[in-house]
Amino acid sequence: MIDWRNGSVIKLSACGIEEVMPDLAPALRPDETVFATFKAFRDYLAVTNKRLIAVNALGVTGKRKDYTSFPLREMYHMSVQTAGALDSDSVLEASLSNVDTVTFKFKGEVDMAGLLRLMAQNIL
Numbered sequence: 001m002i003d004w005r006n007g008s009v010i011k012l013s014a015c016g017i018e019e020v021m022p023d024l025a026p027a028l029r030p031d032e033t034v035f036a037t038f039k040a041f042r043d044y045l046a047v048t049n050k051r052l053i054a055v056n057a058l059g060v061t062g063k064r065k066d067y068t069s070f071p072l073r074e075m076y077h078m079s080v081q082t083a084g085a086l087d088s089d090s091v092l093e094a095s096l097s098n099v100d101t102v103t104f105k106f107k108g109e110v111d112m113a114g115l116l117r118l119m120a121q122n123i124l
Helices: 017-027 112-123
Strands: 013-015 034-040 043-048 051-058 064-071 075-081 089-096 101-107
Touching (some): 017 034, 017 043, 017 064, 034 112, 043 112, 051 101, 064 089, 089 112
Antiparallel strands (some): 013 034, 034 043, 043 051, 051 064, 075 089, 089 101
8 A cells, every 4th residue: 555644655666557547547637648657566656747646456356446646736845766776766755735745665677867857847
């Protein structure tokens, strides 16, 4: 479960957008484009041109979903930590006007500079 309120996050891995679109499509605006998706077992994070969408699968079957939207326009601070030689994990932190700070941790190869650039293009 992506527990952004308490700062504990299962590490996310990059996944194909088509893998999560059946669940995500009904939550998207017509003018919204999905740039990247990251998955941790049943939960995932989608990065669009408008927001970050954290989706948690609930219950035994995972059919019940919890959608949490973090609008990019409300972010006033972003920070990324890229992976290193010995530490292959990356981190995205974002501060929002209505929430302190949300943290998402990624495992494996994730283009964090590209992710930061995509988000900045739609914020600034």
